[in-house]
Each structure stands twice: as C-alpha cells, then as structure tokens.
Amino acid sequence: MWGSGTKRSRNATAVITGAGSGIGAAFATELARRGGRVVCSDIDTESAETTAVAIRDGGGHAIAAHCDVSRIDDVRELADTAQDWFGGPPSLVVNNAGVGAGGTLIGEVSLADWNWVLGINLWGPIHGCHVFAPLLRDARSGGIINVASAAAFGAAPGMAAYNVSKAGVLSLSETLAAELSGTDVAVTALCPTFVKTNIVESGRITNGATQVADRLMRWTGFSPQRVARMCLDTHDRGGLYCMPQLDARFGWHIKRFAPELYTRAVGLTKGGIA
Known part of the structure; x- marks a missing residue:
C-alpha cells in the first residue's frame, strides 16, 4: 500500500x-526521469521505439510496444508484455492515446469520423481501464491517469465527436474513482485546453478549425512536458481532476454553476467551422 507521503510517480x-x-x-x-520503468506503447511502433530509445540513451529504462487501443486484444497483449517485463502488474497506467477531429456540425460529421474518434479517444481508455483496473484493484495500490480534455465539459460547436469522446473519458474516470474508493488506487482525469502537440496535424480537422487551433495553441498552449509534470504531481496528491490551465479551471466552474448561460455563450463562438 502507498503511504500518505509516498509519491506514486516515483x-x-x-x-x-x-x-x-x-x-x-x-x-x-x-x-523515467523520476526513476520509473516505462512501457512506451503506440499504434506507430517506430515512434514508440524512438521514445524508448531516447529514455534509454538518457540512462532510463524503457521498452516499446505496439498497441492499437481501439482493439481490446491489443490492449490485453500490452498488459501481458508489461507484466512480463515488470515481473508483475504495473503501478501506473496512462491512457493517453487520442486523435483530434473538428470543424464540422452535427449531421455533417461523417459517421466514419464519429467511429474513428470514439474508437480511439473513448474506447481506448475503456479498454485500458477494463484490462488494467482489475490488476490494480487486486494489488490495492497504484494509479490510472486518463487523458481527457477541457472539451469534456467545454461543448464547443463543431467539435461534437471529440467533445463526446472526452466527456465519456471524464465520466469513466469519475466512475472508476468511485468504484476504487477504499483501495489505495488513485484515478486522475487530465483536462487541459491547448497543448503544443501534433494532434491538429494528425487529426481530421477542417482547414478553418485548424487555423484557429494553431493560433490558440501558439498563444495559450502549454508544452506537453509541463502538462505531464503537473498531472503527475496532481496524481501524487491523489487529485481526481488535473486542469493545468487557468482557462480550463475557469470554464469548469462557470459550466458547473451556470450551465445554461455557459452554453449560450459558447454558442456565440462558432469561428473555425467550415
């Protein structure tokens, strides 16, 4: 069991x-910098290996593994690989894999895009929790971090598939935290706004929405390194919610206390929909 002063990320x-x-x-x-051993999984095995090599070159311990999180068999195989390497269950699982989509109104978004986004952004964390939560529950210690987004409660127009996927991840995290109450397994939902990653370039986003997202990412986006550090620190404290940016926290509180006013206000900002 983790003691009250123990940091899970160490x-x-x-x-x-x-x-x-x-x-x-x-x-x-x-x-890895905090002394951990890390299984770096990705649907792009080469990119996962690049991350693992960089960690090993820095003196850390890491291996790469292929995983398409939308496929339950892949996630089960990932768990087997991790347990073989660790010699037991992991102490921390980060369900992070995700894709972006946006710029198109409900009724115009293709069902193929809906299925693609939900398959990765929502079913990925579902599969991760389905496979790994029982391992941690049996160990009665450890943690799960699910990467959601401020989109989980933001409800921005033209982002329906993405919003729905991230709202599901937030609800999944809250439910899992309630179910794990009484154990020493912590759950944290990461809900950032803009992070300087390649999600816009690699997603299915219209040109107009891409331009808006690029500007906001440059102006207000945090680096992924800063977001990861803040989230791990929140997880160490046992926090359920990690909202790194002020605008995420502001939107969260306004949405909770004045939901109808918030939704009307958001509806006035339809820039980027094309």
Whole structure:
C-alpha cells in the first residue's frame, strides 16, 4: 500500500499509450526521469521505439510496444508484455492515446469520423481501464491517469465527436474513482485546453478549425512536458481532476454553476467551422 507521503510517480512501473509523441512521450520521459520503468506503447511502433530509445540513451529504462487501443486484444497483449517485463502488474497506467477531429456540425460529421474518434479517444481508455483496473484493484495500490480534455465539459460547436469522446473519458474516470474508493488506487482525469502537440496535424480537422487551433495553441498552449509534470504531481496528491490551465479551471466552474448561460455563450463562438 502507498503511504500518505509516498509519491506514486516515483520509481513507477508505468504503461503509457500514445507514447510515440506529444503528451504520451512527455509522460514516458518524465516518469523515467523520476526513476520509473516505462512501457512506451503506440499504434506507430517506430515512434514508440524512438521514445524508448531516447529514455534509454538518457540512462532510463524503457521498452516499446505496439498497441492499437481501439482493439481490446491489443490492449490485453500490452498488459501481458508489461507484466512480463515488470515481473508483475504495473503501478501506473496512462491512457493517453487520442486523435483530434473538428470543424464540422452535427449531421455533417461523417459517421466514419464519429467511429474513428470514439474508437480511439473513448474506447481506448475503456479498454485500458477494463484490462488494467482489475490488476490494480487486486494489488490495492497504484494509479490510472486518463487523458481527457477541457472539451469534456467545454461543448464547443463543431467539435461534437471529440467533445463526446472526452466527456465519456471524464465520466469513466469519475466512475472508476468511485468504484476504487477504499483501495489505495488513485484515478486522475487530465483536462487541459491547448497543448503544443501534433494532434491538429494528425487529426481530421477542417482547414478553418485548424487555423484557429494553431493560433490558440501558439498563444495559450502549454508544452506537453509541463502538462505531464503537473498531472503527475496532481496524481501524487491523489487529485481526481488535473486542469493545468487557468482557462480550463475557469470554464469548469462557470459550466458547473451556470450551465445554461455557459452554453449560450459558447454558442456565440462558432469561428473555425467550415
């Protein structure tokens, strides 16, 4: 069991999905810096290996693994790989893999895009929790970090598939935290606004929405390294919610206390929909 002064992110045996770039790579690197052993998984095995090699070159311990989080068999295989390498269950799982989509109104978004986004952004964390939560529950210690987004409560127009996927991740995290109450397994939902990653370039986002997102990312975006550090520190404190940026925290409180006013205000900002 973790003591009250113990930091879960120190010397962790960690599994990170989407570790080939962005926030996932930042989590992997920071956990290795904190003395952890890290399984870097990604659908792009080459990018996962790049992250793992960089960690090993820096004196850390990491291996790469292929995983398409939308496929339950891949996630089960990832768990087997991790347990074989660690010699037991991981102490920390970061369900990070995600994709972006936006700029199109409900009814115009293709069902293929809906399925693609939900398959990775929502079913990925569902699969991760389905496979790994029982391992941690049996161990009665450890932690799970689910990467959601301020989009989980932001409800920005033109972002329906992404918003719905991240709202599901937030609800999943809250439910899991309630179910794990009484154990020493912590759950944290990461809800940033803009982070300087390649999610815009690699997603299915219209040109107009891409331009808006690029500007906001440059002006207000945090680096993935900063976000990962803040989230791990929040997780160490046992925090359920990590909202690194002030605008995320402001939006969260306004949405909770004045939801109808918030939704009307957000509806006035439809820039980037094309």
